[in-house]
Amino acid sequence: MSSLQAPSGLQPSASYSFTMRIELRQLPGAFAQVAGAIGAEGAILGAIDLVRVDKRGVTRDVTVACFDAAHGERVVNAVRSLEGIKVVSVSDRTFLMHKGGKIEITPKIAIKTRDDLSMAYTPGVARVSSAIAEDPESAWALTIKGNTVAVVSDGTAVLGLGNIGPEAAMPVMEGKAMLFKELAGVDAFPLCLDTTDVDEIVRIVEGVAPTFGGINLEDIAAPRCFEVERRLKETLDIPVFHDDQHGTAIVVLAALLNALRVVGKRVEDARVVIVGAGAAGMACAKIVLNEGVRDLVVCDIGGILHPERPDLDGELAAMAARTNPRGLRGTADEALDGADVAIGVSVPGAFTAGAVRTMAEGAIVFAMANPTPEVQPEEVWNDVAIMATGRSDYPNQINNVLAFPGVFKGALEVRARAIDETMKLAAARAIASVIPEHDLGPEYIVPSVFNRRVSVAVADAVAQAAIESGSARRDRAPAREPEAPPVP
DSSP, X not given: OOTTOOGGGOOOEEEEEEEEEEXXXXXXXXXXXXXXXXXXXTOEEEEEEEEEEETTEEEEEEEEEESSHHHHHHHHHHHHTSTTEEEXXXXXXXXXXXXXXXXXXOOSSOOXXXXXXXXXXXXXXXXXXXXXXXXXXXXXXXSGGGGEEEEEEOSSSBTTTBSOOHHXXXXXXXXXXXXXXXXXXXXXXXXXXXXXXXXXXXXXXXXXGGGOXXXXXXXXXXXXXXXXXXXXXXXXXXXXXXXXXXXXXXXXXXXXXXXXHHHTOOGGGOEEEEEOOSHHHHHXXXXXXXXXXXXXXXXXXXXXXXXXXXXXXXXXXXXXXXXXXXXXXXXXXXXXXXXXXXXXXXXXXXXXXXXHTTSOTTOEEEEOOSSSOSSOHHHHGGGOSEEEESOTTSXXXXXXGGTHHHHHHHHHHTTOSOOOHHHHHHHHXXXXXXXXXXXXXXXXXXXXXXXXXXXXHXXXXXXXHHHHHTOOSSOSSOOOOOOOOOOO
16 A cells, blocks of 8 residues: 555545644745655645744644544654654644533623622522422423433443443533534533443433433443433433434435435335444334335344344344345345345445445445445445445535434424424434425435534424424423512
8 A cells, every 4th residue: 555545445634633843944945845745645734834933943833634543643754754854743633622621611691790699699599499399390491401401321332432431432422512502502411421231321311300401312332222212211201312323313314315316216115225233223224114115124243134033132023023025034235136225334344345236226325334334435436326424525424413403402492202203204304305406416415514504494393393293392482481479
């Protein structure tokens, strides 16, 4: 592999970028050597900032994007090897962003006078607490509850890193909280739990639930995540939403609806294969069935799910009974023969490029394993009509961030008791609808994660669906806030 080639199709990214402070002599062509060394290693030269100029020379901060940490080390060593160039320091930009954490709590009102203090805290706050004690529902209006979500994880299934523990999960959950606020104006706080015991997780979440208007479960490994979610839904009267399952499923369905429009196929006619039967795969299977897919085949590491497989029980056995109407047997590759759609929520290599080539004309492939897809897009570009991944450096990124901010915004707006199936379907259709029909194309089936219309459309659709399904406590029109008791 030459120094200009990235492994596994990876491209230089801001996530592996660093700022290198260098000192060099004030001579013609001096910086050109630096730029040449960076380019020769296949990295991307970004911002170049002048720090100072003195009699010793010039000090500059140079930003460089690489495709992994080892690549970054090679770039730095290449610059260090240049005569007359001194590398003073190297700062990883991603680590600097996380220094001190990425979120904070800030007050909504200023405390500048004794009057402010007496109303926000003692003695005035006692009257508000008494009002809530008399009418607990008023906590939705008089506290942060009405716009606050707990992001709960035990750190056992974090990104592609697996079981890395609650402390290591915190940066991810902080990032989730940032997205809630930035994209939907919803306040969220990470709760990373030092236990993997289902009973303890359920008990802890039940104990803190009065503070929150919703619970977002995140990065809890299967099959434990199914039990945690099921039990919390039974005991809590606020939405409980496992994003790894339902957020993924919502965006997959949105992408599928638009992809089928592009290739001119109907949902009820499509042969769909889902490769991966973990939390995300099972949720994707359920939502496409609810949308009307009739011919669905689900595969796990043991191959195609079917009722006669002796190794299936629980959720897998139930899914086998609902799917595979043609009674297929065999591997995931064999399941793809003649299929219209392949949805990968598994691991790299879970199905092959050769199997993709056996799919029906106008094939749709969603290969969402991260960071390395089930099959590399470059291997099948010419064999499929539509290709989507979970990565931002390819067209059609399927990303949960399109779903969860708006889903919770809509649920909180109507003080929903749960997020039910009709609300999930409404969210998926809303995401799909953001792209006008005339703009749809093979490389544009899902909106950008930066499209601010997405969370608004999703929130509107989810709120309305909650009202229609009976999950909502109030109508979308803002309810009259409780009045303060009259002054005696």
